[in-house]
Amino acid sequence: MTLVEILMTNLLSPVFLAFALGVFARLAHSELRFPKDLYTSLSIYLLFALGLKGGVELSHATFDSIAAPAAATLLLGCITPVTSYLVLRHLGRFGEADSAAIAAHYGSVSAVTFIAAQTFVSAMGDPAEGFMPTLLTLLESPGIHIALGIGALKVSGGRPIHETLHEVLTGRTMVLLVGGLVVGFLMGEKGWASVSPFFENGFKGALTLFLLEMGIVAAERLGDLRKVGPFLLAFGIGMPLVHGALGATLGSLAGLSVGGSTVLAAMAASASYIAAPPAARMNLPTANPTYYLTSSLAITFPFNVTLGIPIYYEMARMVHGI
Amino acid sequence: MPTETLKLVTIVAETVLTDQLLAALKRLGVSGYTVTEASGEGSRGRRVGEVPGDNCRLETLVTEDLATRILDLLAAQYFANYAVVAWTTDVQVVRGEKYRGAP
Numbered sequence: 287m288t289l290v291e292i293l294m295t296n297l298l299s300p301v302f303l304a305f306a307l308g309v310f311a312r313l314a315h316s317e318l319r320f321p322k323d324l325y326t327s328l329s330i331y332l333l334f335a336l337g338l339k340g341g342v343e344l345s346h347a348t349f350d351s352i353a354a355p356a357a358a359t360l361l362l363g364c365i366t367p368v369t370s371y372l373v374l375r376h377l378g379r380f381g382e383a384d385s386a387a388i389a390a391h392y393g394s395v396s397a398v399t400f401i402a403a404q405t406f407v408s409a410m411g412d413p414a415e416g417f418m419p420t421l422l423t424l425l426e427s428p429g430i431h432i433a434l435g436i437g438a439l440k441v442s443g444g445r446p447i448h449e450t451l452h453e454v455l456t457g458r459t460m461v462l463l464v465g466g467l468v469v470g471f472l473m474g475e476k477g478w479a480s481v482s483p484f485f486e487n488g489f490k491g492a493l494t495l496f497l498l499e500m501g502i503v504a505a506e507r508l509g510d511l512r513k514v515g516p517f518l519l520a521f522g523i524g525m526p527l528v529h530g531a532l533g534a535t536l537g538s539l540a541g542l543s544v545g546g547s548t549v550l551a552a553m554a555a556s557a558s559y560i561a562a563p564p565a566a567r568m569n570l571p572t573a574n575p576t577y578y579l580t581s582s583l584a585i586t587f588p589f590n591v592t593l594g595i596p597i598y599y600e601m602a603r604m605v606h607g608i
Numbered sequence: 609m610p611t612e613t614l615k616l617v618t619i620v621a622e623t624v625l626t627d628q629l630l631a632a633l634k635r636l637g638v639s640g641y642t643v644t645e646a647s648g649e650g651s652r653g654r655r656v657g658e659v660p661g662d663n664c665r666l667e668t669l670v671t672e673d674l675a676t677r678i679l680d681l682l683a684a685q686y687f688a689n690y691a692v693v694a695w696t697t698d699v700q701v702v703r704g705e706k707y708r709g710a711p
Contacts, residue, residue, distance in 0.1 A: 564624045571689035 308501020337466015393429020
């Protein structure tokens with residue numbers, strides 16, 4: 287399959303088309319808006335379903351099969367905030383607070399990008415390993431803390447970092463994902479069979495609906511692109527490609543399949559927009575939120591769901607020698 | 609029913625600050641408050657959050673002295689870096705002693 291065919295598969299997927307519709311609706315000044323509670327409900331459903339399914343799969347996984355991928359994930363969690371910070375600070379000439387705040391977003395992970403990548407590789411016939419949601423939980427927190435830690439060393443004025451640790455670890459994403467993994471692990475296949483009609487059959491539909499809203503949210507920020515300048519635009523696309531290549535390579539070295547390496551690459555390439563923004567706002571109050579929100583929501587997220595994920599798939603195939 | 613004059617302090621701030629502001633108000637001696645969700649746009653543009661435009665609106669009835677201390681605190685710690693708007697209004701309150709309790 288050529289890269290063009292892979293791209294077309296993605297661009298004609300329900301997930302991407304719904305995202306594009308959301309962008310169009312916003313640009314056309316449609317009155318379409320999701321009620322905030324629906325947005326929250328859909329994200330709870332998606333994250334918990336992801337955790338449950340991952341937990342059930344984890345109950346089948348051996349320690350040996352997951353140890354190396356977990357180590358690769360943690361390594362990525364330590365590398366990506368630092369590379370992001372250095373590039374922003376030294377190439378982009380951003381201030382210390384702005385560099386650290388943006389790096390916190392790129393060091394952490396977007397769960398929706400993860401789900402989109404997982405859905406994509408399944409559609410390509412290369413499903414990722416079942417324990418991937420476990421890896422997702424490992425990547426959520428370190429990036430934020432390393433980047434905000436760098437920020438705390440360089441800039442004063444924020445709140446103590448341990449308050450952020452508590453906030454991120456007890457945030458909605460972590461409770462639903464980690465909690466879902468534990469529940470899924472304990473209930474096993476038998477328990478899963480009883481809830482899967484709700485959590486599995488509705489999953490892709492809910493994801494499609496969620497991406498429609500993400501299209502609206504991302505397009506709302508498009509106007510801010512003019513404010514952030516060309517460097518951040520290039521960063522929002524270039525940094526994910528570098529991190530994606532790193533993720534695909536490390537995933538392959540850790541023994542993940544093509545699908546698993548693609549998803550790990552998408553995780554490394556993605557930028558958080560749920561956990562990281564409030565953490566950055568509270569710890570680095572002098573950083574400009576327009577920079578980190580626009581780059582993660584209006585540049586990197588759309589790039590990843592449009593071109594990024596198929597490219598990471600191609601990268602994963604290359605490192606696997608396919 | 610007799611009324612007395614107190615200050616209604618209204619603070620509109622980005623939602624991310626809600627818990628921190630409430631803790632600060634309590635430390636200053638505020639005994640009660642109301643929080644509502646608010647949305648809007650100001651000089652700092654839209655707010656941080658998954659859904660843009662999220663603000664919280666905090667309202668509390670306090671003595672004039674406490675109102676001044678609240679505004680001083682906001683000025684010292686929040687106005688420089690965060691989107692926070694605050695104002696006071698003279699209001700006629702029944703059972704005014706309820707709002708004078710805390711030190």
